[in-house]
Amino acid sequence: MAKLSLKHIYKVYPNGVKAVNDFNMDIEDKEFIVFVGPSGCGKSTTLRMIAGLEDITAGELSIGDLVVNDIEPKDRDIAMVFQNYALYPHMTVYENIAFGLRLRHIPKDEKHPNGKFTKEEINARVLEAAEILGITEYLGRKPKEMSGGQRQRVSLGRAIVREPKVMLLDEPLSNLDAKLRTQMRAEISKLHAKLNTTFIYVTHDQVEAMTMGTRIVVMKNGFIQQIDTPKNLYNYPENKFVAGFIGTPQMNFFEGTMKREGDAVHIRFAYSEAEVTVPYSYFYKARPDYLDGEKQVIFGLRAENISISPAAVKNSPAVIRFKVSHKEELGNETLVYGDINMEGDGYVESSTRIIIKCGEDVDLMPGDIAEAALDLDRLHIFDKETEESILPRIPQYNYLQAEVKGGKLHFLGEEAELPPAIFCEDGEYQLLLPSDAICSGGSIRAKLVSSEKIGDQTLYSLEVGGTRLFSVALTEGDAENIRIDMKKIGLIRNGEEVVRPMPLTATFGGVMKKNKVVEEVEKKGKTVQKKVIRFFLDIEGVDFPAPDRISAKLISALSARKAFEKQLRYECSAYGLTVTEKGIPAKVLRIADYGTEKFAVCAVGDKEVYVKTDAELEGEIFLTPDFETIGVIQADMDIRIV
Amino acid sequence: MAKKFRSKKAVERGSNAVIYVILTVISVIWLIPFVFLILQSLRGEPGATTNYFFPKQWTFDNYIRLFKNQGISASTGEVVSTGSYKFMNWYGRTLLISVCVTVIQTAIVLVTSYALSRLRFKLRKPLMNLMLILGMFPGFMSMTAMYFLLQLLGLTQDMSIVGLILVYVGSSCMGYYICKGFFDTIPKSLDEAARIDGASRQMVFFKIILPLSKPIIIYTVLTAFMAPWGEYMFASLIANGDPSYWNVAVGLRDMIQREQLTAYSDSFQRFCAAAVVVSLPITILFFLLQRYYVEGVTGGSVKG
Numbered sequence: 001m002a003k004l005s006l007k008h009i010y011k012v013y014p015n016g017v018k019a020v021n022d023f024n025m026d027i028e029d030k031e032f033i034v035f036v037g038p039s040g041c042g043k044s045t046t047l048r049m050i051a052g053l054e055d056i057t058a059g060e061l062s063i064g065d066l067v068v069n070d071i072e073p074k075d076r077d078i079a080m081v082f083q084n085y086a087l088y089p090h091m092t093v094y095e096n097i098a099f100g101l102r103l104r105h106i107p108k109d110e111k112h113p114n115g116k117f118t119k120e121e122i123n124a125r126v127l128e129a130a131e132i133l134g135i136t137e138y139l140g141r142k143p144k145e146m147s148g149g150q151r152q153r154v155s156l157g158r159a160i161v162r163e164p165k166v167m168l169l170d171e172p173l174s175n176l177d178a179k180l181r182t183q184m185r186a187e188i189s190k191l192h193a194k195l196n197t198t199f200i201y202v203t204h205d206q207v208e209a210m211t212m213g214t215r216i217v218v219m220k221n222g223f224i225q226q227i228d229t230p231k232n233l234y235n236y237p238e239n240k241f242v243a244g245f246i247g248t249p250q251m252n253f254f255e256g257t258m259k260r261e262g263d264a265v266h267i268r269f270a271y272s273e274a275e276v277t278v279p280y281s282y283f284y285k286a287r288p289d290y291l292d293g294e295k296q297v298i299f300g301l302r303a304e305n306i307s308i309s310p311a312a313v314k315n316s317p318a319v320i321r322f323k324v325s326h327k328e329e330l331g332n333e334t335l336v337y338g339d340i341n342m343e344g345d346g347y348v349e350s351s352t353r354i355i356i357k358c359g360e361d362v363d364l365m366p367g368d369i370a371e372a373a374l375d376l377d378r379l380h381i382f383d384k385e386t387e388e389s390i391l392p393r394i395p396q397y398n399y400l401q402a403e404v405k406g407g408k409l410h411f412l413g414e415e416a417e418l419p420p421a422i423f424c425e426d427g428e429y430q431l432l433l434p435s436d437a438i439c440s441g442g443s444i445r446a447k448l449v450s451s452e453k454i455g456d457q458t459l460y461s462l463e464v465g466g467t468r469l470f471s472v473a474l475t476e477g478d479a480e481n482i483r484i485d486m487k488k489i490g491l492i493r494n495g496e497e498v499v500r501p502m503p504l505t506a507t508f509g510g511v512m513k514k515n516k517v518v519e520e521v522e523k524k525g526k527t528v529q530k531k532v533i534r535f536f537l538d539i540e541g542v543d544f545p546a547p548d549r550i551s552a553k554l555i556s557a558l559s560a561r562k563a564f565e566k567q568l569r570y571e572c573s574a575y576g577l578t579v580t581e582k583g584i585p586a587k588v589l590r591i592a593d594y595g596t597e598k599f600a601v602c603a604v605g606d607k608e609v610y611v612k613t614d615a616e617l618e619g620e621i622f623l624t625p626d627f628e629t630i631g632v633i634q635a636d637m638d639i640r641i642v
Numbered sequence: 643m644a645k646k647f648r649s650k651k652a653v654e655r656g657s658n659a660v661i662y663v664i665l666t667v668i669s670v671i672w673l674i675p676f677v678f679l680i681l682q683s684l685r686g687e688p689g690a691t692t693n694y695f696f697p698k699q700w701t702f703d704n705y706i707r708l709f710k711n712q713g714i715s716a717s718t719g720e721v722v723s724t725g726s727y728k729f730m731n732w733y734g735r736t737l738l739i740s741v742c743v744t745v746i747q748t749a750i751v752l753v754t755s756y757a758l759s760r761l762r763f764k765l766r767k768p769l770m771n772l773m774l775i776l777g778m779f780p781g782f783m784s785m786t787a788m789y790f791l792l793q794l795l796g797l798t799q800d801m802s803i804v805g806l807i808l809v810y811v812g813s814s815c816m817g818y819y820i821c822k823g824f825f826d827t828i829p830k831s832l833d834e835a836a837r838i839d840g841a842s843r844q845m846v847f848f849k850i851i852l853p854l855s856k857p858i859i860i861y862t863v864l865t866a867f868m869a870p871w872g873e874y875m876f877a878s879l880i881a882n883g884d885p886s887y888w889n890v891a892v893g894l895r896d897m898i899q900r901e902q903l904t905a906y907s908d909s910f911q912r913f914c915a916a917a918v919v920v921s922l923p924i925t926i927l928f929f930l931l932q933r934y935y936v937e938g939v940t941g942g943s944v945k946g
Contacts, residue, residue, distance in 0.1 A: 053834050074840040086831035090853040100839035158839070 002064040002165035009059035034213030042222040058557035079159035083171040087143040094139040240387035255351040259293030274320040288399040300380035303357040316373030402431035412465035421592035432490035438471035442483020506609040510538040571631035574610040583622035683914035704911040736889040747814035747866040755821035802881035824858040
């Protein structure tokens with residue numbers, strides 16, 4: 001019974017290929033986690049790193065409370081099921097299952113004088129596992145005398161007989177035929193319920209992922225795309241990749257633009273005549289800068305959220321015309337393929353193709369022109385370049401119009417004192433208000449419209465002066481009076497950032513060094529001078545003794561000697577820098593006073609660094625980073641090592 | 643009009659007939675030397691050669707004299723002892739060398755191949771290339787150097803058994819190719835499954851890989867045995883000197899020296915008898931072990 005935690009896990013192969021990038025995840029006990037993604041996305045590599053079959057380049061993997069980076073697979077208390085079953089062909093099924101138990105060392109006691117399981121115990125456990133999986137009658141057979149499904153059952157038996165903390169399954173069903181796969185899928189789910197252990201399951205099949213997982217990790221090119229429950233992945237994909245990967249038939253994607261006109265939004269689809277005008281209320285969470293009628297976006301809408309029923313078409317505000325190209329009749333439902341471009345053909349995937357899931361009987365014929373109603377509640381919008389959702393569940397920013405007048409910020413009919421740190425000319429600005437900058441306890445009156453729990457955050461929808469604001473930083477039960485955390489706001493004038501949010505982290509450059517140091521060592525009661533090798537972190541040209549934790553991680557991640565050649569990047573938060581007598585030389589430029597907190601703005605080289613301070617600092621100072629919280633990143637490969 | 647087709651079976655029968663005729667001719671050509679050898683070893687008439695194929699007198703005397711270390715004198719035609727010229731002695735020495743080499747070489751080849759197949763280390767590729775290139779040089783290039791080195795160590799002539807074993811075993815890991823190729827076909831996931839099951843690398847090798855590798859072990863054993871069994875070049879140099887140091891190849895070669903082959907001597911007949919005796923162990927080994935060649939043992943380990 002164990003939790004798993006993966007912190008900043010990287011896998012870089014010796015040839016420089018980065019297979020896994022900054023994998024962060026906490027897996028709770030008894031969860032059924034599925035890693036899913038196209039081949040080559042790093043899902044198997046991650047699983048093999050958890051199993052201990054692959055070295056972890058950087059990062060920290062813990063099972064239970066134990067960091068297992070350097071622990072042998074057999075000591076990690078895990079079991080693994082392989083895609084090709086990996087049964088020992090020269091052993092019978094019984095021996096295959098018993099193999100692990102025969103090798104296992106257990107504490108010596110009266111019953112186990114040689115620290116091994118007794119024959120009776122092994123027999124009992126093998127029979128029990130065989131019973132669970134229904135392979136008792138095959139125990140005497142060799143693997144080659146069995147079918148694929150039976151072999152995979154033996155392989156599962158070999159895993160469960162170890163009673164592991166974590167079960168790892170690497171595409172266990174992809175060698176089976178479709179019917180058997182469905183059956184084994186259910187059996188594995190049943191097994192999970194029965195064994196009550198953590199399962200981690202790798203697959204490229206999104207149906208498997210959706211049906212089995214309690215949480216799913218969608219991966220692509222070594223990066224996590226989204227971690228969420230199957231339902232949330234389906235309903236709230238964070239980017240176009242997840243939206244397109246999850247669900248069959250694939251989500252419809254249309255290119256187009258949006259333009260806000262008062263309380264309405266005008267949507268124009270690219271490469272097509274289609275356009276609709278819909279109420280703005282559907283787009284509260286959308287970033288306003290995308291509603292300018294110019295920025296290219298991608299609309300995503302699932303096949304079942306488009307309807308051709310006359311009633312829906314009549315009542316919907318968003319109706320588009322399309323030309324039917326062909327139908328796929330699946331018995332209980334029909335997929336109608338078409339194109340919203342009357343010249344296009346609905347056979348190939350394009351930004352005008354439309355797939356509609358309909359009921360049993362559809363009397364449309366190829367070539368017909370029909371009308372379809374779009375369900376805008378289920379509309380997803382993605383940026384065309386970044387493919388990130390611009391209609392996120394938790395909006396990152398609120399965009400408002402504001403005016404600065406006499407050191408005060410006026411917005412939405414309210415006013416707030418600007419702290420001394422923010423100084424700008426009077427005039428009209430665009431206010432960039434992050435959703436975590438709206439905090440409880442202030443003088444601004446707000447009306448709480450709704451609150452919604454999303455993951456471990458709560459999203460509050462507020463109304464201030466008739467405008468919708470989103471916040472994630474409110475205290476529960478205190479949403480009526482709010483204040484703005486001025487550190488985080490930005491002011492934009494004519495497209496130019498006049499006031500930037502305070503940078504919370506400072507970045508330094510440097511390397512790790514190895515120096516010989518003469519140290520006094522106690523030896524047989526005498527103090528002797530001895531040359532020892534010590535590691536130092538060179539930060540902006542200044543050497544700091546490297547804490548063992550950091551130097552050890554650097555050396556293991558960057559394969560020994562190379563650790564001293566690679567350029568490093570250090571990240572310190574404004575709170576993790578202290579002023580000391582020796583350290584990185586910095587020159588105080590000014591004091592940024594945010595009212596409640598003060599920061600010294602220092603120049604280090606050509607960089608501006610914010611340092612939290614209470615004293616009035618001036619002139620030349622020296623900074624020392626806090627090595628407990630410092631982040632160390634290998635610069636050219638961008639690997640977070642600490 | 644419908645085209646007339648020839649029966650598929652008739653076509654097959656016709657082409658099979660042709661193939662079998664060709665194969666028969668080839669095998670007859672191949673077999674003639676062996677048959678000749680056996681016939682000569684059973685020939686009763688004296689003299690080096692005859693101008694007929696089948697002997698007129700049949701006898702086992704050649705074999706008996708061979709084992710008794712006797713021969714018919716080349717000059718007088720009387721049966722005399724061959725002195726230190728002892729076939730059974732050569733046979734024993736060669737067998738000892740070959741068995742030792744087989745054991746050591748098989749072990750070395752298996753572990754080298756497994757390491758090169760499974761472990762990933764920096765010098766793996768360069769090492770494999772180096773071995774490939776070194777293997778391209780004929781072994782006798784190093785012969786003189788090897789002789790002097792072994793002489794320094796006192797491992798020539800009377801100690802030539804040890805010397806020859808060292809020479810034959812010395813470069814044995816270079817024969818890793820075929821064995822590594824075989825290990826490469828055993829899925830790595832078997833190793834991984836065993837390691838997760840709690841096996842150390844050694845246990846994986848001995849408990850999982852070796853039981854699956856019977857065919858390749860047999861192959862390695864056979865090749866390791868055959869090489870020193872018939873080796874002449876190094877043996878003629880390192881085991882030089884008194885005939886009691888020789889191995890069978892050197893001894894047999896000496897039997898058919900010109901001066902031995904006179905009208906009276908039985909040297910050639912004994913040579914043929916010896917050749918038959920020499921070929922026995924390999925033949926027996928091959929018949930015993932060949933079934934493993936065919937047996938596919940990895941069946942069922944992975945998707946099948």
